[in-house]
Amino acid sequence: MRIAAHGLALDNPVGWDARIRKYDQTAAPTESPGPQFRSHAVLHAADFALPEERGDFGSGAVEIMGPTSAFLALLEYHPDSARTALFSSNAGMPPQVSIDDFSSRQLQRTIRGQGGAQFFFAEGGRAFCLYMVLGSLANRRHAVPRLNTILSAIEITPRPGREWEELV
Numbered sequence: 001m002r003i004a005a006h007g008l009a010l011d012n013p014v015g016w017d018a019r020i021r022k023y024d025q026t027a028a029p030t031e032s033p034g035p036q037f038r039s040h041a042v043l044h045a046a047d048f049a050l051p052e053e054r055g056d057f058g059s060g061a062v063e064i065m066g067p068t069s070a071f072l073a074l075l076e077y078h079p080d081s082a083r084t085a086l087f088s089s090n091a092g093m094p095p096q097v098s099i100d101d102f103s104s105r106q107l108q109r110t111i112r113g114q115g116g117a118q119f120f121f122a123e124g125g126r127a128f129c130l131y132m133v134l135g136s137l138a139n140r141r142h143a144v145p146r147l148n149t150i151l152s153a154i155e156i157t158p159r160p161g162r163e164w165e166e167l168v
Contacts, residue, residue, distance in 0.1 A: 006041035007126070007157040008074065013149055018045040023056065040076035040126075045150050057108045062133050065114065069135035070143040072150055074128055079159060081127035090121035093130060093156065096148045099140045107133065115140060124158025 001012045005020040012018045020043045042056050048069050054060040058071050065071060074093075081087050097117055106116035108131065115137030119130040130151075134143045 004155075006076075007159070008041050008043050009155040009157070010043065010045065010150070011153040012045070013153065016045055016047050016150065017050045018043065018150075019050060020044075040078075041074075042076070043074040043154070044072070046071045047146060057131055058133060059109070062109075062111060062114065065133065065135035067113070067136035068139055068143065070147050070150075071133040071135075072147060073131045074154065075131070077127040077129065079125060079127065082122040082125055084127075086120045087122040087127040090119065092123045093121055093128065093154065094119055094151065096151060097132065097144060099144050102132075102134055102137060102140050102144070104137060113137060123156050126156065126159045128156070 003010050003012055003018055003020055006022050008020050010018050010020070020041060022040060023042055044050055044054060044058065044061070046061060046065075046069065048065065051060050051064065056073065056075050058073050061071055077087070101117040102115040103117070104110060104115055106118050107114060108116070113136050115134045117132045121128055121130070132147055134140050136143075
């Protein structure tokens, strides 16, 4: 089943649950002058049923993963971030990941036995973080090929102009 929203699309393989949403909470106030911004697109995909309540990096989902499970989050950042070294040094989403990319040290929050991988990149004038979690680092030889199947099915539409909504 194909899902598409907010400039992201995914041909969702059988056995995967995927959702795309726009982060809809206002940014935390900052002390810097100028407008506050909302985050943009968030794509979640997992080979298990995603809970309705999930954090951007998968909190609420990664806690219920089994040892053979895989989870992916693709999070968009402010367009200005696409020009920063963190994002611009990597042009485009990685077409594939390797079992060597995963480590328990790459997790947003350490959960015993799990492994993660994180990549920052710019594509089409948009800045993204690709974050993936394996239910078991020991099973990565079986889970990583499934994540590569999902990666090959994700489409990112270039940003046509300033799409960020400034908040007053």
